[in-house]
Structures are given as structure tokens and as C-alpha cells.
Amino acid sequence: KSEYERLKYHYENYIQYGGFPEVVLSDDVQQKRDLIADIFSSYMNHDIAALADFKKSDEAYKLVKLLAGRIGAKLDVSKLSSLSGISRYAVENYLTLFEQSYLIKTLPVTSKSPDRELVKARKLYFLDNGMASFAADLGSGAKFENAVFNQLHHYGSLSYYALKTGNEIDFVLDKKTAFEVKETAAETDLKNTMMLAQNIDVDECFVIGRHPNNAFEGFLWGGNIL
Numbered sequence: 001k002s003e004y005e006r007l008k009y010h011y012e013n014y015i016q017y018g019g020f021p022e023v024v025l026s027d028d029v030q031q032k033r034d035l036i037a038d039i040f041s042s043y044m045n046h047d048i049a050a051l052a053d054f055k056k057s058d059e060a061y062k063l064v065k066l067l068a069g070r071i072g073a074k075l076d077v078s079k080l081s082s083l084s085g086i087s088r089y090a091v092e093n094y095l096t097l098f099e100q101s102y103l104i105k106t107l108p109v110t111s112k113s114p115d116r117e118l119v120k121a122r123k124l125y126f127l128d129n130g131m132a133s134f135a136a137d138l139g140s141g142a143k144f145e146n147a148v149f150n151q152l153h154h155y156g157s158l159s160y161y162a163l164k165t166g167n168e169i170d171f172v173l174d175k176k177t178a179f180e181v182k183e184t185a186a187e188t189d190l191k192n193t194m195m196l197a198q199n200i201d202v203d204e205c206f207v208i209g210r211h212p213n214n215a216f217e218g219f220l221w222g223g224n225i226l
Contacts, residue, residue, distance in 0.1 A: 004212055004221060011223035015147045016132025016208075036130040043103065043131070051101060059086055063094050067104060067124060068136035072145045072170075073105060074121035074162075077141065083188075102127050110159040110172045112200050123160050125149040144210045144222065145181045151225040152179065161200055169196050177204040179220075185209035190218045 017023050017032045019020040025030050044061060062084050075095070081088040098104045102156035129147050138146075152158060152171055159175070162168035167215060171179040180193040185207040194205045205218060212221045 004223065007223045015129060015143050015222075016133065018128040018133075019150070020128065020130060023130055023167065025127060032130075033134075036134050040134050041133055042102075047101060048097065051097060059084070059090075060094060061113065062086075063091065064098070064103070064135050065097070068126060068132045071126060071132060071142045072123060075124050076121075080142065093130075103131065105160065107149075108159050110161045110175060110200050121162075141183055144183055147225065148179070148181050148208050148222055151222070163189055163196075163199075167192075167196060169193055172200065172202060175200070176202060177206070178202045180205075180207045182207055183210040185219055187212065187216050187218075190216070 013024070017036065020035070023032050023035045025038075026035060031052055044064070048060065061088060061162075063080065066080055077088055077091050077095070080086075081091045086094070095104070095106075099106060103126065105125050105127055107125070108122055125146050126135075127150065129143055129150065132138060132146055133143065149158070149171065152173060156174040159172045160168060160170060161172055161178070162165065169178045170181045173179065178193055178197040180189050183188050189207045190205060193207065197203070197205050206220050207218060208220045208225065209224050210222055214220070
């Protein structure tokens with residue numbers, strides 16, 4: 001509990017504003033927001049422009065906003081094309097560019113039985129919470145899940161597991177360890193994860209929570225994932 005009390009302020013700041021050093025080191029909330037706005041503008045107007053023939057900046061910005069609102073969801077290129085008015089081919093090119101320039105990351109599904117599982121859809125995350133929050137008005141749960149993704153993906157190869165019924169495991173690390181992300185976690189979340197993990201021969205399971213009000217074996221507080 002003492003460690004949680006010591007670190008929770010810093011972890012909540014990480015969830016809200018991301019991990020760019022200049023942003024982290026600022027103690028003023030408005031300055032944090034201004035710095036993120038500058039970083040986002042620089043990315044869109046300079047970094048991306050240098051990598052591609054970016055004549056349609058409004059089009060790209062519209063797509064980034066749509067993507068930010070779909071953190072943790074499965075990518076549907078056809079739907080993105082329909083909502084944005086951008087051709088499917090162009091959407092796919094944008095996605096590739098955004099991923100190669102470290103704005104987003106897409107996760108594949110872990111599959112053991114292709115006839116029972118979703119094998120093609122990839123899930124979407126942003127590589128910085130501050131950038132994602134600037135692009136869209138994110139819910140608390142989406143911010144937390146995106147923060148946990150950014151913590152976990154440094155440890156190895158991440159994927160997710162999903163059935164056609166909608167049941168899923170948020171993250172599977174190196175096909176060995178399963179993680180479910182819940183702001184307020186319960187033991188039932190761990191039990192459900194363990195049952196699903198049996199389908200992919202994964203024995204080690206954890207639930208990652210934002211609020212350690214009811215800690216139990218198999219529970220990890222997000223701030224303890226270094």
C-alpha cells in the first residue's frame with residue numbers, strides 16, 4: 001500500500017499525458033497539454049510530410065482522430081473508409097505509414113483453432129497516451145488499456161486472443177503469459193482469463209488493475225509494471 005501511495009500520482013500522470021520526457025518533467029497541466037499539442041503538430045506537419053507526399057493533411061488528421069477513438073478495438077478498414085470518406089486503399093496506406101512512424105501499433109490475434117477464432121482482425125493501440133488523448137476524447141478505460149499496452153510491449157511479442165463469441169484476452173506475451181486489463185479487477189476476471197487461456201495452452205495468467213482496492217493472487221497493479 002505504501003508503494004502504491006508513493007507512485008500512484010506519477011502513474012496517473014503517465015496514463016493521462018503519456019511518456020514524452022519533456023511532458024513528464026513538466027509540473028504544470030496546461031504546459032503538458034501545450035507540449036503534447038506541439039508534438040502532435042510536429043508529427044503531422046513535419047515528420048509525416050517528410051515521409052510521404054502528404055498533400056491531404058486534413059484527410060490524415062481525420063483518420064488519426066478516428067483511430068484514437070478505437071483504441072483496443074479490432075481494425076475494420078472498410079468501416080474506417082466509410083466513416084472518413086477515404087478510399088480503402090488510401091486508409092491501408094495511412095495505417096502502414098502511421099505504424100512505421102511510431103504513432104500506432106497493431107496487434108495480431110493468437111490462434112490455435114482458426115475455424116473457431118478470429119484470425120485476421122488486428123487490434124489498435126497508440127504508442128503514446130498523450131498523443132492519443134490529444135487526438136480524441138478517450139474514456140478512462142481506453143486510456144488505461146493503452147497505457148498497459150505501452151508498458152507490456154517492451155517485454156516481448158504481444159498478441160491478443162479472441163473467440164467469435166466476443167470473449168477475449170487483452171494481451172498474450174510471447175504466447176506464454178496472458179493479461180486481462182480491468183480498471184477495477186475482480187477474481188472472476190482472473191478465472192475467466194484462465195479458462196480462455198487453456199484454449200491456447202497458456203498457464204500463466206494475470207489481471208492488471210488500475211485501482212488495487214481488492215488485491216488477490218494473480219492481480220498486478222499497473223504502476224508496478226516497469
